[in-house]
Amino acid sequence: MKRQPLWRISVVTTPEAEDAVAELLGRLLGEGASSYYDVENQSSQVSVYRPQAPPSSARLRQALKTGLQRLRDCGLEPGWGTVTLRRVRHEDWAESWKRHFKPIEVGRSLLIKPSWSRRRPKPRQQVVVLDPGLSFGTGQHPTTASCLKEVTRHVGKGASRSFLDIGTGSGILAIAAAKLNYQPVRAFDFDPDAVRIARENAKNNGVNLRLTRADVTRLPRRPARRYDLVCANLISPLLVAERKRIISLLNQGGTLVLAGILKTEFSAVQAAFEAAGGVLQRTESRQEWQSGAFHFAKKAPLTAKKV
Numbered sequence: 001m002k003r004q005p006l007w008r009i010s011v012v013t014t015p016e017a018e019d020a021v022a023e024l025l026g027r028l029l030g031e032g033a034s035s036y037y038d039v040e041n042q043s044s045q046v047s048v049y050r051p052q053a054p055p056s057s058a059r060l061r062q063a064l065k066t067g068l069q070r071l072r073d074c075g076l077e078p079g080w081g082t083v084t085l086r087r088v089r090h091e092d093w094a095e096s097w098k099r100h101f102k103p104i105e106v107g108r109s110l111l112i113k114p115s116w117s118r119r120r121p122k123p124r125q126q127v128v129v130l131d132p133g134l135s136f137g138t139g140q141h142p143t144t145a146s147c148l149k150e151v152t153r154h155v156g157k158g159a160s161r162s163f164l165d166i167g168t169g170s171g172i173l174a175i176a177a178a179k180l181n182y183q184p185v186r187a188f189d190f191d192p193d194a195v196r197i198a199r200e201n202a203k204n205n206g207v208n209l210r211l212t213r214a215d216v217t218r219l220p221r222r223p224a225r226r227y228d229l230v231c232a233n234l235i236s237p238l239l240v241a242e243r244k245r246i247i248s249l250l251n252q253g254g255t256l257v258l259a260g261i262l263k264t265e266f267s268a269v270q271a272a273f274e275a276a277g278g279v280l281q282r283t284e285s286r287q288e289w290q291s292g293a294f295h296f297a298k299k300a301p302l303t304a305k306k307v
Contacts, residue, residue, distance in 0.1 A: 005087045009054065010047040011064065017071060017078040018044040019142065019287050020262065024067040027235060028060065043079065049088070057085060074264040076288060106145075107152045110176055115204075126179040130172055130201055142286035143259040147173050147231045149284070150257045150293055154229065155180050161228040164249055166216055167260075171198030173231050178207035182229070185209035190216070219245045226251045233259040240272045247276055250296055255281075259291040266290040 009029060013021040021044075022033035029048045054060045061083055068081045103113035111121045112128045121127045151173060154161060163177040165187035174187035175198075187209065189195050195213045202209055216234070221244065230250050232239060239246070239258055250256050256278065261269050263285060270280055270292060278294035 005089055006049045006051060007053045008047050008049050008084075008086050008088045009060070010045050010084045010086070012079065012082045012084075013044050013046060014077055014079045015042070015044050016288075017076045018046060019289065020071050020076055021068070021078055021081070022046045022141070023143070023235075023260065024064070024071070028063050028067070029054065053085065071262075074262050076262075104145075106148045106176075107155075109152050109155045109180060110148065112148075112172065112176070126176075128172065128175050128179055129205060130170060130175070142289045143233050143261075143291065144169075144172060146259050146284050146286060146289070146291035147233055147257055148176060150231065150255070150282075150291075151177050151182075151229070152180065154255075162226075162251070164227040164230045166230065166232040166246065166249075167234050168198050168211065169194050169233075171201045171211060173233075174198070174209050174211070175202055175205050175207055177229075178202075178209045179205065186212075186225075186227070188212045188214035190214070216242050216245060219249075221245060221248055223249050225249075226254070228254045229257070230254065231257045231259070236261050236265040236269050239269055243272055243276055247273070247278070247296065253295075253297045256294045256296065257291065258294065259289070261290050261292075263288055263290045266292065 026033040033048050068078045071078050103117050103119040111125050113119050160183045163182040163185045165174040168187035168189045178185045199211050228251050281295050282293040
């Protein structure tokens with residue numbers, strides 16, 4: 001059966017700002033972004049593919065303009081940020097993922113690969129087979145990679161731990177946690193398409209987890225359940241604004257992983273969560289992104305270990 005064309009929304013930017021623009025475009029459209037580097041022009045094209053055109057191209061352009069200026073204020077130069085909208089064949093989108101989504105290993109315990117890869121796992125290595133569809137999250141992006149590293153950190157250290165993924169995208173973190181014997185595992189996302197794709201990915205991987213649509217700004221301040229490990233891969237303003245709701249989902253003595261944070265914004269996020277009782281145990285910088293693992297307990301280390 002012939003599939004309907006997709007809309008491609010692209011932004012031309014500089015190589016150094018490529019990841020930040022991909023994050024911005026993906027967040028604005030609620031879809032995963034892919035990037036291409038043009039050797040001749042020495043520029044990067046960041047694209048999002050979706051079934052429908054954006055409801056308002058003028059509003060999208062204005063939001064992108066504001067976001068690009070914010071990147072400049074943070075010390076990144078995104079260039080002109082030219083935006084284009086074009087209809088493309090569905091096959092073009094599928095092939096773009098096949099060219100750019102390669103198998104990745106996370107420590108010794110996890111292998112993430114697309115369904116078309118023939119890569120075999122090492123002994124005792126769990127496999128997550130993931131075709132992201134139109135949703136964000138393949139493990140390639142630095143923010144997702146940092147979260148995956150934290151998920152694998154506690155493997156084989158005693159009793160099973162519970163896990164919550166806030167802003168699950170493709171479901172990659174939750175599926176990885178379920179594969180690594182976290183129990184129970186829950187994940188949610190505001191985007192209904194992301195939830196649908198994450199459920200399909202979970203089913204294809206044969207894991208049991210709860211995936212729902214939810215808005216972090218509307219979560220109850222006294223949740224019915226708390227978790228040992230919580231990952232929140234969100235933009236910095238949302239993390240800070242909703243820190244009380246996010247922290248309320250964590251068990252005492254648990255670990256909260258925050259990602260999706262530009263290096264220039266990390267100190268403000270750190271201050272907000274430390275004021276709320278967290279202690280930064282580990283922080284990791286990849287390209288222009290920085291993540292942090294915070295421990296919430298009465299007694300905790302006073303210094304953070306950089307990795």
